[in-house]
Amino acid sequence: MEFLTPKKLILKVVTCLLLLLVVMAACSLVGTQKISLAKALSRGDRPPGQNIDYEILLIRFRRVVLAAIVGAALACSGVVLQAILRNPLADPYILGISSGAGLGAIVAVLSGMGGRLWGGSTISVFAFGGALFTVWLVWFIGHVASRGQVTSLLLAGVVVNAFFSALIMFLTSVARSDQLRTTVHWLMGNITEKDPMVLRVSAVCILGGIAALFTISRRLNALTFGEEEAQALGVNTSVTRLVAFGFAAFITAVAVSLSGLIGFVGLIVPHAVRLVVGPDHRQLLPLSALIGAAFLVLADTIARIIVAPAQLPAGVITAIAGGPFFLILLAKYTRKVALLK
């Protein structure tokens, strides 16, 4: 019999981490502007700011890091929501985060509060607030309706999503064309260069959230069997669900405020990783984080260079690349399982 041991887990995590680092390094070097790694790293012989290669590498690297933390957050959040909702079709946005964040963003754009607020752009701050507010609303409605039953949470999410989407459509229809462009671009999911401080704070928030979720991963296993089963297995379901829901919503809100609505990562990466390593959350969660990070770094790099000098929103690439890739994986693994029998 094979059981997951810390040694096996560490081995897998290290392998995926190396993969992620290779992808990040490669993607930092790729771009419209050719740079030389040797030149970029020999910074001692020039005054600061003079080494163009180094500056470009740094800018690209920051963007790669941003894509990585957003990808990790979305993938982890997808894993956790699929577990607590016991629904493989759940994604980070299912409980209203997308429409809430979208509404926040469009309000920020329409109110004309450009510029910066607390170190981030106004859109980010409003989107973050909108996302957290919606999550709280969905949780609240779900609990008032029937003490947080999974179905009532899902229903509350769908209803709130629909209502906020209607509000977004209303606001878009009254927006000026320049405001419209900003909003639509944001809604499509877009990774751009961010202030290093914002990047650092976000990275700490997201990594902290992932670490917190990792601590409940064994209990998430039991929770996928249903509330009563989990309780009979000694899992305090209300606490576990609150932790899972809270941290998943938080890291998603941070990710969304950084990058807008990037779809598919949170749905596809958990599935893909689960197909390969199985559903044990103790490995599913960290491995999804790493693969999600690598996936979004790749997608954003493609978005950056494919129509250069223009740039596509990363969300477009994740959607276009994610679907077929997932189908291939599904077909391949289903066949393999069938052959083993």
Added chain:
Amino acid sequence: MNIIQVENLSFSYTRQPILQNLTFAVPGGVFLAIAGPNGAGKTTLLSLLCGLLKPKAGSVTIDAANVNSYSVKRLAQKIALVRQEFVPVFDFTVAEVVAMARTPYSNILSFETQADMRIIADALEVTDTAKFARRTLRELSGGERQRVFIARALAQDTPILLLDEPTSFLDFRHQIAVYDLLKNMQQEKDKTIVTVTHDINLAAQYCDQTLLLAGDNAYYTGRTQAILSCRNIEEVFGVKTVALDVGQHTFFFPLGKRAAAREIGGANMNPAGY
């Protein structure tokens, strides 16, 4: 020493009471059957016994402490629950499912220890599920899945085992296999076993005590031989039966309206209870 003590237990989902003033006790190491017609509250009672539902009145005492005073984790070290089998959403392997039984003994995150693995392997062995330990639950038959859930309950290593109709979808061979296994667990490991069942005749063969819930808040409880009689069965289920003695056990056969009207067989087959 009664390991389960139920006193004046009442419960209702709506205004209509499901259980009212139910009092019974289960001594340690006893095999108890809960029988009764559909809707009599058998499964509800099981949920009350393991703390998933809170009583409206009265109390359930497990090992000298109120069931609701236990933490979820401590209670899961006392009581294991086997519900009717189902296919889980995600494709866990049989070994992984059985390994979940060790959750109440784990701290935050923690992996299965050597001791855990031995207990898991034992549970797989005695339930005859080791041979498909690496398959997923989706790939098993209903009967095999039911045995996996029983293996999980055994690996939970609790003094009390609660089961909800463990043989409902099983053929004769597997019905007998499950009850033989439970009887072994009772006799070798001194487990207290409470099972909800529709099968009066399996209860008659294997269970020391029977709780017969009538559905109108009446109930009979006591030694199985004393409780299972044609009279009690007719009162509770509204169905006439004939009884047949085989060895030291009495078996019951329900009679359809036409058979009952003709009163066939009843006279010369020793109708116990009449």
